Amino acid sequence: MVLRFVSGNEAVAYAVKLCRPEVISAIAITPASAICERLVSLIASGELKAKFIEAEGEHSVMSVLQGASLAGCRTFTATSGNGLSFMNDVVYSVPNMRLPIVMTICNRPLQAGAFSFRADYSDSMSVRDSGWIQLYVENNQEAADTIIQAYKIAEDERILLPVMMVIDGWFLSYLSEPVDFPEQDKVDDFLPPFELKHMSFDPEKALYTGLSMELFLMESRLVYNNLMEQAKDVIKEVGKEYGRRFGREYGLIDTYMCEDAELVLVTMGSTSGTAKAAVDKERARGIPVGVVKVRSFRPFPREELIKLSENAKALVTIDRSLSYGASGPGQLFDEVRSALYDLEKRPMLMEAFAGLGGAEVPEERLVDLIEETWNAYVSGRRLNRPIWVGFFDGSRNVIM
Numbered sequence: 057m058v059l060r061f062v063s064g065n066e067a068v069a070y071a072v073k074l075c076r077p078e079v080i081s082a083i084a085i086t087p088a089s090a091i092c093e094r095l096v097s098l099i100a101s102g103e104l105k106a107k108f109i110e111a112e113g114e115h116s117v118m119s120v121l122q123g124a125s126l127a128g129c130r131t132f133t134a135t136s137g138n139g140l141s142f143m144n145d146v147v148y149s150v151p152n153m154r155l156p157i158v159m160t161i162c163n164r165p166l167q168a169g170a171f172s173f174r175a176d177y178s179d180s181m182s183v184r185d186s187g188w189i190q191l192y193v194e195n196n197q198e199a200a201d202t203i204i205q206a207y208k209i210a211e212d213e214r215i216l217l218p219v220m221m222v223i224d225g226w227f228l229s230y231l232s233e234p235v236d237f238p239e240q241d242k243v244d245d246f247l248p249p250f251e252l253k254h255m256s257f258d259p260e261k262a263l264y265t266g267l268s269m270e271l272f273l274m275e276s277r278l279v280y281n282n283l284m285e286q287a288k289d290v291i292k293e294v295g296k297e298y299g300r301r302f303g304r305e306y307g308l309i310d311t312y313m314c315e316d317a318e319l320v321l322v323t324m325g326s327t328s329g330t331a332k333a334a335v336d337k338e339r340a341r342g343i344p345v346g347v348v349k350v351r352s353f354r355p356f357p358r359e360e361l362i363k364l365s366e367n368a369k370a371l372v373t374i375d376r377s378l379s380y381g382a383s384g385p386g387q388l389f390d391e392v393r394s395a396l397y398d399l400e401k402r403p404m405l406m407e408a409f410a411g412l413g414g415a416e417v418p419e420e421r422l423v424d425l426i427e428e429t430w431n432a433y434v435s436g437r438r439l440n441r442p443i444w445v446g447f448f449d450g451s452r453n454v455i456m
Contacts, residue, residue: 057236057302064228067196067235068134068160068221069094071203073104074243075158077132078250079124081109081117083139086173087225088162091134114139118146118157125155128252130207133157136225137164137179144183150218151187151280154254156210157218158203159188162225163325163376165413174414175224175325177377181387187280189219189287190354194310194328196233199223201304204238208247208294215287216254217280222353224326226414238302246301284355291352308357310349311364313339317346318369319430320403322361322392324350327374327410327417334422343430350388358395365396370404370433372425374445376411385409386442404433410445421445 060070068091072080080099082092098104111117114135121131135143140161150157165176184190189209193199199221206219223229238246292307299305312332314320321331328349338345348364350357365371375386384390389407396402406429410417425445432439 057238059234059236061232061234062196063090063230063232064196064199064223065090065162065230066094067200068203068223069098070237071200072132073098074237074240075132075204075207075247076104076130076244076249077106078129079107079109079121079131080133081111081120081124081131082133082135083111083114083117085114085136085139087164087229088134088136088139088160090229091160091162095132114143115146118143118150121157122146122150122153122155125150125157125252126153128250130211130250131157132159134160134162136162137166140179140183141166147183147188148186152276154216155218156207156216156250158206158210159218159220160203161220161222162229163222164225172414174226175228175376176412176414177222177324177375177387180220180222181377181379183220184354184387187217187284188354189217189284189291189352190222191219191291191352192222192324192350193228194326194349196228196231197235197304198306199228200235200237201298201302201306204243204247205291205294205298205306207250208298209287209290211250212290212294213253215283215290217283217287222325227326242301246298288352288355288357288359291355306351307360308350308352308355309360309364310351312347312349314346314348314364314368317344317367319343319345319426319433320364320368320371321345321347321422321426322350322371322373322388323347324353324374324388325376327376327422330417330419331374331422333419334426337419337423338426338430343426345426345430353388353391356391356395361392361395362399365399365403368403370406370429372406372408372429374408374410374425376409378409378412389442404438406432406439407442408445409442415446417445
């Protein structure tokens with residue numbers, strides 16, 4: 057292993073280098089800019105043999121990668137917020153062609169008027185139904201490890217779907233931590249060169265890509281949905297193989313202190329690490345609380361959450377984005393509720409929001425959240441609306 061003290065953006069860049077992409081395209085956009093800036097410097101120094109194409113906008117960026125992937129090249133890009141929106145049209149077309157493009161999203165708010173460069177999941181959630189696999193990471197080490205796994209997952213012939221590796225903007229992208237990187241030869245052994253087999257640009261062979269008639273379009277939706285379900289097994293297989301080779305195993309979810317937990321916080325991204333620290337404090341006070349981190353939002357780990365709910369008596373989801381006007385306005389809450397819908401005996405479900413617009417989520421606020429939801433659980437008091445973490449009403453840090 058090679059130990060480096062790097063930011064999240066640098067961790068992603070060095071991990072991408074280890075995967076030997078052949079074509080990289082991007083437009084500078086905070087907080088993702090430094091990823092491709094570092095990759096350009098690695099290309100310039102000769103450490104990475106790849107072609108960097110600076111397009112005129114994010115729509116063109118994804119179009120460049122679409123063409124490069126069709127030509128059989130391993131590709132990469134990184135973007136944030138409005139940049140992701142600008143490439144939206146092509147983002148939706150990539151899965152239809154079964155192109156294993158890997159893209160990093162450094163989260164930032166998408167809504168107009170929310171001028172922030174800090175993490176808010178409104179950008180990545182806006183394309184959650186595009187057909188891309190979405191993997192959310194907790195820290196810089198997981199970001200580096202997940203990039204390497206993302207190529208292995210995307211290029212698996214059973215799947216051939218693009219992957220978004222989602223990292224919290226600012227809080228991880230600019231935060232520096234020690235990261236262990238595998239040696240190049242070991243990554244080469246784990247990740248063989250990319251070979252496109254299902255399409256060919258041979259002029260002697262007829263090839264049609266593009267629009268489909270309505271009947272075939274509906275059929276393709278069924279095919280892609282089945283592929284996404286199959287991707288669950290591939291993600292777990294790749295995570296286990298990565299663990300055997302490099303000592304860090306990953307899956308669809310990650311649990312912490314959940315074996316005997318009655319109350320479980322359901323988290324995503326960097327909030328997961330803060331939640332674990334809050335759980336340690338509350339455990340010391342005798343509250344049986346744990347954390348389950350949803351790493352794979354697409355495909356969603358329904359079976360794992362059902363199994364978790366066999367022991368947990370109450371679940372509290374913590375969303376970092378908002379679906380305006382929805383019956384369950386948090387996307388994570390809505391997915392968890394849907395996953396557990398058919399269970400005869402469901403745990404109490406509670407919903408919380410934290411970090412919207414890029415607000416910080418300090419440990420003490422999550423301690424307050426645990427105490428608020430624990431008191432609701434033990435008293436049987438049903439919460440009829442979400443808890444907003446971090447608001448002040450003059451006396452309490454968590455209000456309903």
